[in-house]
Amino acid sequence: MTIKSSFAKTSGRFSYWFLHTFMQGGSSLPGQIATKIDPAVLKDLTKNYDVIIITGTNGKTLTTALTVQILKQKYQNIMTNSTGSNMMQGITTAFLAHRPQKGQRDLAILEVDEANVEPLCRYIEPKAIVMTNIFRDQMDRFGEIYTTYNKILDGVKLVPNTTLIMNADVPLFSSVELPNPKLYYGFNHLPDGELLAPSNTDGVLCPICEHIIHYKFITYSSQGKFYCPNCGFKRPELMDQVTAINELRPTSSSFEINQEPFAISIGGMYNIYNALAAYSIGRFLDVDVADIQAAFTSNKKIFGRQEVIQVKDKEVTLVLVKNPVGLNQVLQMIESDPEDFSLAMLLNANYADGIDTSWIWDGEFESLLKSGIPTIITGGERRDDITFRLKVAGVTEQQLQETADLDATLRAIENAPTKHVYVLATYTAVLQLRKKMADHNYIKKGMSV
Incomplete structure (x- = not known):
């Protein structure tokens, strides 16, 4: 350890203690301070950890949380960036905040933004990199799906001995020859047929020859059992x-992995993919199947991922949305609810959300x-944008209730005509609404439920 590295860690840990103790914060700034002093501080911070990176467009947070639940069945001291701060400064903060056990290697499960895989892999060699999916998301940062995949590949190419655990149903993930050990997971729940993805779907062309890709079955979007006839x-x-x-319900899913039964207390086929990824990580690290089954039923809700919050007499389900594929899966999920419900849609366009809101026009x-x-x-x-989009979709003036600020939004939720209200919100809108709910004592302050 160098003097610079030691000073960086001390400064970062002090700032984390102060912010966490007195400000109920500190998920990013301590890491920013530490890396300003020593840009390579992560190399020293991670030297006694086995690291698993989880990246991709959708599902990183839930996959990470489920993975941690699974690994707690076997491992005692697991470090993770549970706040969802998944860029370099947030990851550095997570290591600063964690106290490793002396004399042994600890395990770190990291949710990592796609563009931050490469800078992270400059300092560490992960035990595994997990790839969930690739969809259009935050077009101002990533552009099209091929740009996003190349950002991940830039990191993978730095660590040729790292095992890759990949969603095989995404054509891009197996399109590039890499020397790494590889493990693939996917769906095999339907008989073979013959079909094409809709023409406006991401990634409908073969990544090898650019012929239209065909499918034996599709789960959703461009994922499924694919092949290129060319x-x-x-x-x-x-x-x-x-x-x-x-069974698929808005608040639960039951399914089988390798013919073994599993259940999670969260809805949507897209979340079964997340559970499958977590299962694959667990088995890679030798967790027993029975322990994984038990971990899935522990019923821990994840920040912004189908949290159910009691607001007076209303059950409010808060769901993060950030791109058209994820949005459409959420819409499909809530439409399966047999009970009456109201709906709120909160749209922001800050950097963390993606400043381009055109994606709402691909929402069904x-x-x-x-x-x-x-x-x-x-x-x-950006309430005007989402209000106009809903009017174009055919939602009537009688149904629509536009709110000027979060106080008005919360009052509208409290006065909704149904007991159950789904709130779909972009990332910073989730944070703002949860803060407002905390101010009204509906939840505790901070990121946890």
Whole structure:
């Protein structure tokens, strides 16, 4: 350890203690301070850790949380960036805040922003890198899906001995020859057929020859059992697979992995993918199947991921949305609710959300008309954009209730005509709404439920 590194760690840890103790914060700034003093401080901070990186467009936070729940069945001292601060300064802060056990290697499970895989891999050699999916997201930062994948690859190429645990249903992930050991997971729950993805879907072209890719079945978007009739590129063999989906409800899912039964207390097929990724990580680290089953039923809710918050007499389900694929999966999930519900949509366009809001036009809001929703509340800093989009979708003036600020949004939720209200919100809108709920004592302050 150098003097500079020691000073960087001491400064970072002191700032974390102060911010965490007196400000209920400190998820990013301590890491920023430490790396300002020593840009390579992570190399020293991580020297006694085995690190698992989880990256991709959607599902990083839930996959990370489920993975931690699984690994707690076997490992005692696990470090993770549970606040969701997944860029370099936030990851550095997480290591500064954690106290490793002396005389042994600890385990670090890290949610990592796609563009931060490469700078992180300059300082550490992860035990595994997990890739969840690639969709259009934050176009101002990433552009198209190929740009996003290349950012991840830039990091992977620095660590050729790291095992790659990848979603095999995403064609991009097996399109580049890499020397790394590879484990693939995916779905195998339907009989083979013959179909194409809709023309406006991300990644409909073969990444090898640019012919239109074909599918034996599709789970959602461009994911599924794919093959190219032109060049022979096809989905790789699966190590772990969803072999059946038994029930999908807005608040729960039951399914089978490798013919073994599992259940999670969260809805949506996209979340079964997250559970499958976490399962694959658990098995990679030799956690027993029975322990994984138990971990999935521990019923811990994750910040912004289908949290259920009691607001007076209303059950409010808060769901993060940030791109059209994720949004459409959430809409499909809530439409399966057999009970009446109201809906709120809060749209911000800050850097953490993505400043380009054009993605809402690819959201299938027209499907809402089938659900007979009595009240649809709009809010957020870009409320005019989402209100107009919903009007174009056919939502009536009688249904729509536009709110000028978060106080008005919360009042509208409190006065909704149904007991259950789904709130779909972008990242900074989730933070702002949770702070407002904390001010009204509906939840505790900070990131945890």
